[in-house]
Amino acid sequence: MGFWTWRLGILRAPFLWWQRVVNGFEFLRTELGSRVVVFRCTHYEPTTKRCDSYESRPLLCRDYPLEHTFDAMPQLFDECSLRMVDKRAAVLLRSLEAQGLPPERLAELKRKLFLVEAEDAAPSNAP
Numbered sequence: 001m002g003f004w005t006w007r008l009g010i011l012r013a014p015f016l017w018w019q020r021v022v023n024g025f026e027f028l029r030t031e032l033g034s035r036v037v038v039f040r041c042t043h044y045e046p047t048t049k050r051c052d053s054y055e056s057r058p059l060l061c062r063d064y065p066l067e068h069t070f071d072a073m074p075q076l077f078d079e080c081s082l083r084m085v086d087k088r089a090a091v092l093l094r095s096l097e098a099q100g101l102p103p104e105r106l107a108e109l110k111r112k113l114f115l116v117e118a119e120d121a122a123p124s125n126a127p
């Protein structure tokens with residue numbers, strides 16, 4: 001949530017109303033410190049694990065997680081099945097592995113540079 005919407009009830013109330021009435025997001029809680037608002041989506045169908053309004057889903061849903069690709073350290077929710085992988089990750093991974101780093105250091109760098117996901121995504125016969 002934006003700073004002013006978070007701070008001012010006069011902005012927050014219509015924001016929450018819009019999310020409930022227009023987007024179908026039921027307010028659950030806020031997470032102090034991060035300005036995160038947690039909603040439950042009424043369009044999510046748990047039995048099929050699908051969106052019942054996928055063609056008309058909110059812009060927020062259409063943008064996720066694209067908007068995070070511009071973050072220096074993109075963070076997705078743990079529950080999200082998507083993973084961030086730099087399109088040049090395979091080259092960086094090969095370069096790192098060629099450095100002869102101690103295994104713990106190599107593992108740490110792979111994790112911090114989101115290369116573990118690249119390793120998982122790479123075809124097994126990748127050059």
Ligand code: SF4
Nearest residue numbers: 041043044051057061
């Ligand atoms: S994609 Fe559909 S189910 Fe998922 S949050 Fe958006 S509206 Fe809800």
